[in-house]
Amino acid sequence: MNKHNSSHIYGIRSILEAIIAEQPINKIFLQKGLKGELFMELESAIRKNGISVSYVPIEKLNRLTRNNHQGAVAQISPVKFHVFETLIESVLASEKNPLFLLLDQVSDVRNFGAIIRTAECCGVHGIIIPKNGAAPVTDDTVKTSAGAAFTVPMAKVDHLKDALFYLQSSGIQVVAATEKAEDDIYAVDFNQPSAVIMGSEDKGISPSILNMVDYRAKLPLMGNIGSLNVSVACGVFLYEAVRQRINQI
Structure with missing residues (x-):
C-alpha cells in the first residue's frame, strides 16, 4: 500500500x-x-x-x-522538477534572450522561496539547483514564494559544473555573484542569453564553480556590513538584468 x-x-x-x-x-x-x-x-x-x-x-x-x-x-516535493537538458532546449527554442538562475548550495528554505518569488517577477525562465546540498522545496518554500514555485520551471542536476558547461556550450553566458570580483554588476551586459549563479548563505559560490564562469560581478556596498542576504542580493542582480532589457525594448 x-x-x-x-x-x-x-x-x-x-x-x-x-x-x-x-x-x-x-x-x-x-x-x-x-x-x-x-x-x-x-x-x-x-x-x-x-x-x-x-x-x-x-x-x-x-x-x-x-x-x-x-x-x-x-x-x-510539492512541485515536479523538469529534466535539465529538456528545459534548456525548450527555453532556447522559444526565447530570444533567456535568463536562467543557478543556486550553489543555497540551503535555507525561506531564502529559496524568496528567491523563487523574485525570479518569477523578473521573468526568469528556469532555476537550476544541485540534487544534493540544496534547500528542498517544502510547504514553507512554496508559502514564501507566494506560489511562484508552481510557475517558475526548476531542474535538479547531479553537478552544477556539468550544468555550467552545458549552458556555456549553448551560448549562454554565466555570471557569478561574488564579492571576489573586480567589476560590479553594472559592468555586465545582460542583453544576451544569461545565467546568474548565486552562492550559499555562508560560503558563497564554490571555488571550482567560480573558475568556470564567464564573468564575476559584485554589488557595491556602502556600509560596514560585508554582504547582503542571498535572496536580497539575488533580487538586485536579477533586476539589473531586467533594467537593461527594458531599456532595449
Whole structure:
C-alpha cells in the first residue's frame, strides 16, 4: 500500500514504488543500522536515482511520522522538477534572450522561496539547483514564494559544473555573484542569453564553480556590513538584468 500524507511517504515498499513512479522526492531518511534484502534494494534505488539520503536514529523517523515507517521516510516535493537538458532546449527554442538562475548550495528554505518569488517577477525562465546540498522545496518554500514555485520551471542536476558547461556550450553566458570580483554588476551586459549563479548563505559560490564562469560581478556596498542576504542580493542582480532589457525594448 502506498502510505503517504501531503509531504511524506513512509515504508520501504511504498518509497520504492514512489521512486519507480518518478515521484519528486526531496530527501529520504533511513534508520541507522537497518538491514534486510528489501532495505538494500531501497538503498540501491536511491543511489541509482541520485536521491539525497540521510541515515538517522529511529527517534528522528518517529518525529517525522506517527505511522509504521519501517525505518524509511521520504520527503516529497510539492512541485515536479523538469529534466535539465529538456528545459534548456525548450527555453532556447522559444526565447530570444533567456535568463536562467543557478543556486550553489543555497540551503535555507525561506531564502529559496524568496528567491523563487523574485525570479518569477523578473521573468526568469528556469532555476537550476544541485540534487544534493540544496534547500528542498517544502510547504514553507512554496508559502514564501507566494506560489511562484508552481510557475517558475526548476531542474535538479547531479553537478552544477556539468550544468555550467552545458549552458556555456549553448551560448549562454554565466555570471557569478561574488564579492571576489573586480567589476560590479553594472559592468555586465545582460542583453544576451544569461545565467546568474548565486552562492550559499555562508560560503558563497564554490571555488571550482567560480573558475568556470564567464564573468564575476559584485554589488557595491556602502556600509560596514560585508554582504547582503542571498535572496536580497539575488533580487538586485536579477533586476539589473531586467533594467537593461527594458531599456532595449
